[in-house]
Amino acid sequence: MVSTTATPARVDVAVIGGSFAGMSAALQLARACRSVTIIDQGRPRNRTAERAHGCLGWDGCAPDALLATARRQLDAYEGVHWLSDEAIAAEAMTGGGFRVRCDSGAQVAARRLILAHGVVDQLPDLPGLAQRWGKTVLHCPYCHGYEICGGPLGLLVGPDEDAVAHAKALSQWGTITVFHRNDRDARALDALAEQLKDVGAQLQRSALVGVTGEACAELADGRSVALRALFLHPTTTLSAPMAQQLGCETEAAGCISTDSAKQTTVEGVFACGDAARFAGNIALAIGEGALAGVAAHRSLLGLLD
Numbered sequence: 001m002v003s004t005t006a007t008p009a010r011v012d013v014a015v016i017g018g019s020f021a022g023m024s025a026a027l028q029l030a031r032a033c034r035s036v037t038i039i040d041q042g043r044p045r046n047r048t049a050e051r052a053h054g055c056l057g058w059d060g061c062a063p064d065a066l067l068a069t070a071r072r073q074l075d076a077y078e079g080v081h082w083l084s085d086e087a088i089a090a091e092a093m094t095g096g097g098f099r100v101r102c103d104s105g106a107q108v109a110a111r112r113l114i115l116a117h118g119v120v121d122q123l124p125d126l127p128g129l130a131q132r133w134g135k136t137v138l139h140c141p142y143c144h145g146y147e148i149c150g151g152p153l154g155l156l157v158g159p160d161e162d163a164v165a166h167a168k169a170l171s172q173w174g175t176i177t178v179f180h181r182n183d184r185d186a187r188a189l190d191a192l193a194e195q196l197k198d199v200g201a202q203l204q205r206s207a208l209v210g211v212t213g214e215a216c217a218e219l220a221d222g223r224s225v226a227l228r229a230l231f232l233h234p235t236t237t238l239s240a241p242m243a244q245q246l247g248c249e250t251e252a253a254g255c256i257s258t259d260s261a262k263q264t265t266v267e268g269v270f271a272c273g274d275a276a277r278f279a280g281n282i283a284l285a286i287g288e289g290a291l292a293g294v295a296a297h298r299s300l301l302g303l304l305d
């Protein structure tokens with residue numbers, strides 16, 4: 001979808017990540033007649049999902065249709081430039097501003113920098129999960145629960161997760177069976193089975209070893225359990241190293257710390273979207289992007305406290 005346009009050597013703002021958050025930030029800056037270069041690899045987090053839900057006005061649309069519309073509208077602004085590239089390094093320049101280096105060798109110098117590069121989800125290493133991710137292997141019931149409501153749902157929990165709280169939340173959308181990967185001992189499983197009864201969920205004692213078919217849970221003892229979907233919580237990490245390279249502080253969960261204007265702990269560097277909030281969704285990413293774009297503009301004017 002993204003093409004590269006001629007990019008000036010120095011711009012007011014460089015945005016790393018041109019998806020929901022990054023384009024929203026760039027839109028505010030473009031409308032303030034500022035020059036913006038968006039560097040983007042074109043791999044939004046929800047790219048495996050056919051439909052996106054819960055975003056007002058866009059509920060049920062294809063994610064790439066939403067992004068293509070946003071891109072088309074942004075392209076109408078003179079000050080917006082695109083680099084279809086991977087940003088690999090960022091540094092503060094002597095005398096102010098930041099330099100971003102890209103995989104192709106391209107460099108962008110900017111007075112302000114917005115990190116909107118999102119996150120990467122690492123799924124448990126089990127056969128069948130990756131190819132069903134965003135289809136019948138899911139993480140967010142607010143995004144996909146309504147479409148599969150009322151059926152048997154699975155919840156795969158790790159050893160340190162609060163399985164009872166997760167099962168209780170998910171029980172809004174269906175009948176919950178909790179699965180594990182042989183990472184809790186027999187006593188812990190006994191206790192968990194009892195606790196789950198209180199929230200109307202049941203524990204599957206045999207470990208999950210894979211998923212087949214639509215969403216069929218394959219168990220270590222050879223049995224299969226047909227589900228409408230399997231929910232899990234992937235390990236989530238920042239998808240780019242710039243925050244670390246620049247010395248931006250991060251939260252305990254790993255997302256980039258920001259203040260209420262979306263400025264990081266490094267002056268002139270802003271962060272928005274999933275990179276700054278691991279429990280992300282499209283509407284939040286768009287909203288935070290708008291905040292970051294306006295704040296970066298006010299910072300250029302010397303108006304940001």
Ligand SMILES: Cc1cc2nc3c(=O)[nH]c(=O)nc-3n(C[C@H](O)[C@H](O)[C@H](O)COP(=O)(O)OP(=O)(O)OC[C@H]3O[C@@H](n4cnc5c(N)ncnc54)[C@H](O)[C@@H]3O)c2cc1C
Pocket residue numbers: 016017018019020021022039040041042043044045046047048049051052053054055085086087088116117118119121133134135143144239240241272273274275280281282283285
């Ligand atoms: C399977 C799945 C389904 C989802 N469904 C929904 C849904 O239905 N509704 C909803 O509201 N939310 C949904 N979400 C959440 C939603 O996808 C995210 O909240 C949203 O994409 C965050 O937007 P973002 O702009 O912060 O990051 P992203 O959309 O992930 O975009 C980040 C962009 O930055 C680029 N990038 C990363 N690193 C670099 C780099 N080094 N250089 C250049 N570019 C880079 C990426 O390629 C990407 O284009 C879903 C998530 C998943 C995993």
